[in-house]
Amino acid sequence: MTAVPAPHTPDNRTVRWWLLAVAALIAVMVLVGGATRLTESGLSIVEWKPVEGIVPPLDEAQWRQAFEAYKTIPQYRELNAGMNLAEFKTIFWWEWSHRLLGRAIGAAYLLPFLWFLWRGVLSADLARRLWLIFGLGALQGAVGWWMVASGLSQRIEVSQYRLATHLVLALLIFAGIVWTLRRMADRPPPVASWRLKITSAVLLVLTFVQLYLGALVAGLRAGRVYNTWPDIDGALIPSGARLFFEAPWWRNLFDNALTVQFEHRMTAYALLVLAVLHALDAIRSRAGTPAVNGALWLVAVIALQATLGILTLLNQVPIDLALTHQAAAIAVLTLAVVQAERLAARQPESARQELVLPVGQTG
Numbered sequence: 001m002t003a004v005p006a007p008h009t010p011d012n013r014t015v016r017w018w019l020l021a022v023a024a025l026i027a028v029m030v031l032v033g034g035a036t037r038l039t040e041s042g043l044s045i046v047e048w049k050p051v052e053g054i055v056p057p058l059d060e061a062q063w064r065q066a067f068e069a070y071k072t073i074p075q076y077r078e079l080n081a082g083m084n085l086a087e088f089k090t091i092f093w094w095e096w097s098h099r100l101l102g103r104a105i106g107a108a109y110l111l112p113f114l115w116f117l118w119r120g121v122l123s124a125d126l127a128r129r130l131w132l133i134f135g136l137g138a139l140q141g142a143v144g145w146w147m148v149a150s151g152l153s154q155r156i157e158v159s160q161y162r163l164a165t166h167l168v169l170a171l172l173i174f175a176g177i178v179w180t181l182r183r184m185a186d187r188p189p190p191v192a193s194w195r196l197k198i199t200s201a202v203l204l205v206l207t208f209v210q211l212y213l214g215a216l217v218a219g220l221r222a223g224r225v226y227n228t229w230p231d232i233d234g235a236l237i238p239s240g241a242r243l244f245f246e247a248p249w250w251r252n253l254f255d256n257a258l259t260v261q262f263e264h265r266m267t268a269y270a271l272l273v274l275a276v277l278h279a280l281d282a283i284r285s286r287a288g289t290p291a292v293n294g295a296l297w298l299v300a301v302i303a304l305q306a307t308l309g310i311l312t313l314l315n316q317v318p319i320d321l322a323l324t325h326q327a328a329a330i331a332v333l334t335l336a337v338v339q340a341e342r343l344a345a346r347q348p349e350s351a352r353q354e355l356v357l358p359v360g361q362t363g
Helices: 010-038 060-070 074-079 085-119 124-149 160-183 194-219 249-255 257-284 289-314 319-343
Strands: none
Touching: 010 085, 010 160, 010 319, 060 085, 085 124, 124 160, 160 194, 160 249, 160 319, 194 257, 194 319, 249 257, 257 289, 289 319
16 A cells, blocks of 8 residues: 655645645636626626526527526616617626636536546545535535525615625635645644634634625625725714614614624624734734744735725725625635644644555555
């Protein structure tokens, strides 16, 4: 029997480059999805055809057919009535590109994965992680259609709940790949305190909460109202009557544009404060250069992200600033994942290396 290739063998490097490429594609996919939402393009294709949908309309008759299908939904009647075919093509291409990129990511993930399995270069633990990520990717396709379907009959936009679920699942897959990449490196166990490890984990969880709230803000178009800072609705803290006027009270946390934007702001402040405290703790406890640098980078990028969020709000969500804000969010998530994984307690890779039997070899 032969051990799995060591972390610096050609096979392992190939697996890591593959996962890095998939993670980059997912990041691009999230940005394209953001542009699709900002241009109100997400409902331009009203059918889900996983295979046939790869081919766009090829002639004038097919374009007319796709346009007529779009005219049957509330968004066209209430938001885009009078739109011409050329304008429809613009929003169609955004949504089609988004769906095509999703299919491309699926192929870019599955085909090399099956090849690596056949070659026998993946440990059992790594293969299990990659199967889980694949399962989440397959679920993401279904969630994407579930989201689109919410805007085809009773609404002029998709449900903010489903939009947030779709985005967070995509970023969970992205985070899973980044974490897996980090775990493939053979490094000594961390020497950080449990307090530092816990705060890094809390930072990661809080980052996901903030991403979810950001998606709710986007789904409610809440960034286009209350465009002042640091006050919101005329005060630093809006009145309870304005924050919780819907019944039951908890619906305000998801449906009230003022409450959702306020939550998003407060979570951003909490995230920045916690990141600063985490960095100071890392410095004082002499956690090591990688941990200190990781904490400082996290503070810097969260501060940049907060600044971009303020500018996006004050300018009423122009598409260039909004996408830059979203790109910075991906950077924050990446650094939060790396820092949490860096400080997570684990055995050295050499102590838990699993043995596998490569294809075509007996031992």
